Amino acid sequence: MMSANRIALLLADPSPCLRRLVLRELLGRPADDAEVMELNELCQEDDLVVDLLKLQGPDGSWKSGDLPGTAPRSRLLTTAQGLMRLGYLGYGIEHPAVKRAVDYVFSLQNEDGSWPLSDDDQDESKEGYTMMPLQTALPLRGLAMAGCAQEARAEKAYTWLLAQRLEDGAWPVGIASGNYGYIAGYRRLAHSRWGCRSHTTGALICLALHPSLNNGPEARRALDLLLGRETREAYALGFEVARLIGAEETRGFTTYFARFDLAQILDLCWRVGATAEDERVADMVRFVREQQGDYGLWEYTHQPQASRWVTFDLLRSLSRLDQQTDWLSLEPRTPFRPYLKRERRY
Numbered sequence: 001m002m003s004a005n006r007i008a009l010l011l012a013d014p015s016p017c018l019r020r021l022v023l024r025e026l027l028g029r030p031a032d033d034a035e036v037m038e039l040n041e042l043c044q045e046d047d048l049v050v051d052l053l054k055l056q057g058p059d060g061s062w063k064s065g066d067l068p069g070t071a072p073r074s075r076l077l078t079t080a081q082g083l084m085r086l087g088y089l090g091y092g093i094e095h096p097a098v099k100r101a102v103d104y105v106f107s108l109q110n111e112d113g114s115w116p117l118s119d120d121d122q123d124e125s126k127e128g129y130t131m132m133p134l135q136t137a138l139p140l141r142g143l144a145m146a147g148c149a150q151e152a153r154a155e156k157a158y159t160w161l162l163a164q165r166l167e168d169g170a171w172p173v174g175i176a177s178g179n180y181g182y183i184a185g186y187r188r189l190a191h192s193r194w195g196c197r198s199h200t201t202g203a204l205i206c207l208a209l210h211p212s213l214n215n216g217p218e219a220r221r222a223l224d225l226l227l228g229r230e231t232r233e234a235y236a237l238g239f240e241v242a243r244l245i246g247a248e249e250t251r252g253f254t255t256y257f258a259r260f261d262l263a264q265i266l267d268l269c270w271r272v273g274a275t276a277e278d279e280r281v282a283d284m285v286r287f288v289r290e291q292q293g294d295y296g297l298w299e300y301t302h303q304p305q306a307s308r309w310v311t312f313d314l315l316r317s318l319s320r321l322d323q324q325t326d327w328l329s330l331e332p333r334t335p336f337r338p339y340l341k342r343e344r345r346y
Contacts (some may be wrong), residue, residue, distance in 0.1 A: 275321055
C-alpha cells in the first residue's frame with residue numbers, strides 16, 4: 001500500500017496538473033470526481049502549461065529555442081517535445097493547443113508514414129543517413145501521448161516504424177550508404193549486433209503507448225533486449241520525467257536516450273507487461289526502492305523541483321508492476337559491456 005504521508009506530500013505540490021495525476025493515477029478517482037473536476041479548471045493556470053502555450057505559434061508549432069535545450073533541434077522535433085509535455089501533464093486532442101500541434105506534426109508526414117530525416121535540423125549525427133528510426137519515433141511519441149496513437153495517419157507511422165525493425169527485434173541506428181550505422185558502446189544492446197539502445201528505446205515507447213501494440217511480440221522483444229543492460233545509474237533515475245516537464249534540457253538526436261533511466265524502464269515494464277517475476281525487473285525494483293529518501297520521496301538532486309514528479313512516476317510504475325501477466329523472457333542474463341574486447345593479433 002502507498003503511504004498516506006507520501007501521497008499527502010504529492011498533493012501538496014503547487015502544480016494542479018501533478019495533483020490531478022495523483023488523484024487519477026494513484027488514488028483511482030473517476031473523471032467526474034468533484035476534486036478532479038475542480039483541478040481541471042486550476043490546471044489551465046498551471047505555470048507548466050501557461051508558459052508553454054504562450055510560446056506556441058499560430059500554426060500550432062514550437063520553434064527551436066522555445067523549449068529548454070532545443071537550440072539545435074528542428075521545429076518538428078520541438079513541436080513533438082511540446083506535445084509530449086502536454087500529454088504527460090494530462091492534456092489530449094480535445095484541447096485546442098494540442099489539436100493545433102497535432103495538425104502541424106501530421107502536415108509534415110511523408111507519404112510512407114515516416115517524417116523527414118533532414119529538414120532545418122543541424123545535428124551532425126544525421127549526415128549520410130537515409131533512414132533513422134527516431135526520425136519517426138519522436139514525432140509519433142508526441143502524437144501517441146496526445147491520444148492519437150490509433151488515428152489512421154499514426155497507424156501508418158507505426159507500420160513504417162515496425163518495418164525498420166531488425167530480425168533480432170531491435171532497431172538500428174539507421175542506414176547510411178546501404179549499411180547499418182556504427183553503434184557507440186554506451187548505446188550497445190547486450191544481445192544484438194546492430195541494434196541501437198537509443199533508437200530501440202524510442203520505438204518501444206511508441207509501441208508501449210499504443211492500446212493494442214503495447215503487449216505485442218514486437219514490444220515484448222524490444223523490452224527484453226533493453227532489460228539486458230543491467231546497469232544501475234542512480235544519477236539518471238527520473239531524467240526522462242524531468243525532461244518531459246521541462247526541468248531538464250532536450251538535446252541530441254541519436255543521443256536522445258543516452259542516459260539509461262531506470263524510471264523510464266520501469267514505466268515501459270508495466271505498459272508492456274513485464275512483472276517482478278522477471279529477476280532483472282525484481283533487481284531493478286530493489287535498487288529503485290533503495291534510492292527512496294527518508295520522507296518517502298525520490299530526490300532528483302540535479303533539478304529538485306522535479307522530485308515530486310519523479311516520485312509520482314515511480315509510484316505509478318511500482319504499483320502496476322504487481323499485476324499478473326504472461327510475461328516470459330528468453331534472454332540469458334549477461335553482464336553489460338559497452339565496448340567489446342578485441343582479440344590480440346599475436
